[in-house]
Amino acid sequence: MKSIFQINEAAKFVSNRISSAPRTGVILGSGLGGLVSALKESMSIRYADIPHFPVSTVVGHRGELIVGELNRVPVWVLNGRFHYYEGYDLDDVVFPLRVLRALGLERIIITNAAGGLNPSFEAGDIMLIEDIISLMPANPLRGKNLDEFGPRFPDMSEPFCSTWMKQAIGEAENQNINLRKGTYVGLTGPKLETKAEINYCRLIGGDAVGMSTVSEVIAANHMGIKVLGFSVITNESIPKVKKEFTHEEVVDVANKAGATLAKLIKRVL
Ligand SMILES: O=P(O)(O)O[C@H]1O[C@H](CO)[C@@H](O)[C@H]1O
Numbered sequence: 176m177k178s179i180f181q182i183n184e185a186a187k188f189v190s191n192r193i194s195s196a197p198r199t200g201v202i203l204g205s206g207l208g209g210l211v212s213a214l215k216e217s218m219s220i221r222y223a224d225i226p227h228f229p230v231s232t233v234v235g236h237r238g239e240l241i242v243g244e245l246n247r248v249p250v251w252v253l254n255g256r257f258h259y260y261e262g263y264d265l266d267d268v269v270f271p272l273r274v275l276r277a278l279g280l281e282r283i284i285i286t287n288a289a290g291g292l293n294p295s296f297e298a299g300d301i302m303l304i305e306d307i308i309s310l311m312p313a314n315p316l317r318g319k320n321l322d323e324f325g326p327r328f329p330d331m332s333e334p335f336c337s338t339w340m341k342q343a344i345g346e347a348e349n350q351n352i353n354l355r356k357g358t359y360v361g362l363t364g365p366k367l368e369t370k371a372e373i374n375y376c377r378l379i380g381g382d383a384v385g386m387s388t389v390s391e392v393i394a395a396n397h398m399g400i401k402v403l404g405f406s407v408i409t410n411e412s413i414p415k416v417k418k419e420f421t422h423e424e425v426v427d428v429a430n431k432a433g434a435t436l437a438k439l440i441k442r443v444l
């Protein structure tokens with residue numbers, strides 16, 4: 176388990192390289208790195224250079240922490256995330272978020288590429304994540320509680336900030352974006368779902384399914400960070416229409432829909 180000492184060491188390394196620390200962050204999902212081109216005055220630090228940081232191993236996740244401005248708002252961008260299936264503990268998966276919290280992070284926009292379980296969703300749609308179901312085998316808060324960050328038993332009755340969600344819905348309307356809404360189910364991966372598993376995820380209330388996000392949302396809530404979440408629906412995970420797809424297709428669809436998501440995120444900020 177990562178200690179508070181390691182979190183602070185990573186935070187110190189980063190703070191020595193920047194002039195001021197943003198209070199807002201964005202985590203970019205698979206294929207969503209295009210948002211970086213909208214950043215102004217940015218500088219980046221490779222994850223590999225930051226002490227104790229894990230290393231991104233998935234295509235479509237560059238592995239760099241960027242500091243810049245989006246629509247004149249200073250932001251951290253985590254260009255690449257860590258997944259449980261890469262072999263990391265959930266504690267490692269949320270390490271970057273804890274480092275940013277140590278640097279003063281107050282709100283985070285979490286994005287991902289996901290399969291659409293809701294039959295009304297189409298590939299290329301953007302879904303506002305209203306709630307999560309974690310089907311991970313563990314929890315990022317397992318182990319000794321980091322009292323400096325939050326309570327042992329954090330409330331999760333409103334994992335996403337309702338005010339921020341209302342604003343996102345309003346902005347989507349202004350931009351004629353057909354913003355979908357729903358619950359994201361987080362599985363370990365890396366295998367994709369069988370038809371029976373898709374039926375199960377739908378039955379328990381899922382609208383989208385993926386292999387990330389849920390642990391980040393839990394850790395952010397633990398630390399009192401405001402969260403807004405978006406899934407880019409990259410494929411339809413519906414038994415009737417399910418056909419084989421690849422990670423390359425996921426990255427490709429996310430790349431295209433990413434431009435619309437970037438516009439929405441800019442306005443929401
Ligand atoms: O959730 P992100 O990181 O966007 O990536 C999604 O895309 C990958 C599968 O193609 C999985 O890692 C899944 O979780």
Ligand SMILES: Nc1nc2[nH]cnc2c(=O)[nH]1
Pocket residue numbers: 288289290291362364366367368384385386409410412425
């Ligand atoms: N688990 C899972 N992750 C995804 N990431 C993108 N699409 C999918 C999907 O259909 N299932």
